[in-house]
Amino acid sequence: MASDMFYGASPQLFVYAKQLREAMTPAELTLWERLRLNRLHGFRFKAQHPISNFVADFYCHAARLVIELDGSVHDSPDQQEYDANRTFIIEELGIRVIRFRNEDVFDNMEAALATITNYLPL
Structure with missing residues (x-):
């Protein structure tokens, strides 16, 4: 069911997430060009996707x-702790x-795409 994709994310x-999609970083836009429209082995990716209490980049x-x-910004100890907790959840x-x-x-976009491909159920 489609609602399962959001894991209880709030309307807010x-x-x-929509605001983030409208202001994606250069790195996000670069990767998005390679992921959007099922370009990576036919898998559908969503950009700035709400999951539970978070917005995932993809x-x-x-x-x-x-x-x-x-x-x-992710280099600070506080942000690294937040990221680790978010990943755990x-x-x-x-x-x-x-x-x-x-x-x-x-x-090294090709290496990044190869890493992503390793996580796809091909």
Whole structure:
């Protein structure tokens, strides 16, 4: 069922996710161009997708996979703790989370796509 894709996300989170989609970072836009329209092995990815209390950068429901892109803001100890807790909560829902640095997308997109492919049920 489609509602299972959101894991109880609030209406406010959907509004926030829409705002994030309208202001995606350069790294997110670059990866999105490679994921959108089922371009990666026919899998459908959603950008800025609400899940529970969070907005995932990218989500593939068929693979139960979240992809997060991290810029320098994620380098602070407080943010790293928040990210680890968020990953734990999402993984408790049975969803795998993989993280890339923004630089991975810009400097080695093919390796990032290969890593994502390894998580897809091909």
